[in-house]
Amino acid sequence: MQQQKPAEIIDNFLIKGIFINAKSHGNGHINDTYLISTTSEKYILQKLNHNIFKNIDELNQNIIKALDHFKKKQKENPSIKKFMEPEIILCKNGNNHFKDKQGNYWRLMNFISGSTSLEVAEKPEMAFEAAKAFGYFQQKIIDLNPDDFFPIIKDFHNLEMRMKAFYNVLEKDTKNRNQFASEEIEFVKSHEHLSIKLKELLESRQIPIRVAHNDTKINNVLLDKKTLKGISVIDLDTIMPGTILFDFGDMVRTFTSPAEEDETDLSKVVLRLEIFEAMAKGYLSQLKEVLTKTEIDNLVFGGKIMTFMIGLRFLTDFLEGDIYFKTSRNNHNLDRCRTQFKLLTEIENKEDILKKIINESTTKSPKKKNATKTQKHENPQNKDYQ
């Protein structure tokens, strides 16, 4: 049976205008993304990876629930104007997705125009803005009950389970690839303590479970093309129960190095302190008053676990034969794993200074000219985003 093309798929959704064209868009590892142009609008059409996302209806329900709440919170504070929400466009039959004849699942969203996403934060201002946008989004959904959300991917950030999956793949060595990754395999074995500490923090409930984004990599935030201010948070597929450590950690992982995730020259993978600082300040400007002390004290640990966990997932996928993440060259997942492990080493080497930066970002508020008492005690929920 012939694959259905975006041009035919789009006809099933409630779109405005007449279809003009569909172009491949973005660099995601999981879904296929198309930018759709009609005579009056632009849309983002995505073929969602059904092997990974087992229940597309639940996934979209999570997004709709989080966005509805986000919008309600925005309305309560009309001073926040410039932040845009991606929105799910329903099918003509009212469904939140369309299933084609081949069994593929498609979802349509409004395109946030005038925006750009980054692969690398070139300047501290960009890191500040992107992190502030993630922080802002999180601040608005902070009061949601995680029990009301479907766990879209079971054990998604369960490091213990990720370790088990790794050892399982390692033992089988079905693709005979263990031989190419001996250093990385040893690296994993020497980092078991990360998994143990995370388990302790979660089981003792020192770190609360919250509705979280769970995929806060830098290209999942949109900046205004002209002003480079953060204007939206996208890629909401993994909104589900999680922790702040995962979200802050994935930002550390994807903001702080000037190298791309699949860079092969590891000397380029370094942790830029000025970017970390800008990122921490941007995120915490929105959240420092609502996070617990234990969460704040463990943000750097979040950076370590996420950089380790994604490296571990890339390595496991490499050993298993590249079945999860999209790849476009030999050893792609192994190269990605190596950048993560190099960055983790950077984080470990700079841990003390990173903690100091977090400390300063949460304790000292920058002296504002003409600051008044009311500004000082302002509730972050009422803060004007712009």
Ligand code: ADP
């Ligand atoms: P994936 O899950 O595969 O990473 P994303 O949802 O992140 O897919 O989309 C891929 C890219 O498409 C993003 O990095 C961004 O550049 C662009 N994009 C996605 N949604 C929108 C949107 N609503 N408006 C504008 N651009 C978008």
Ligand code: GN1
């Ligand atoms: C995937 O969809 P994308 O490319 O934003 C992955 C994340 C990883 C990331 C690594 C559902 O994110 O968990 O951190 O790749 N998403 C899923 O770059 O597995």
Ligand code: MG
């Ligand atoms: Mg993405």
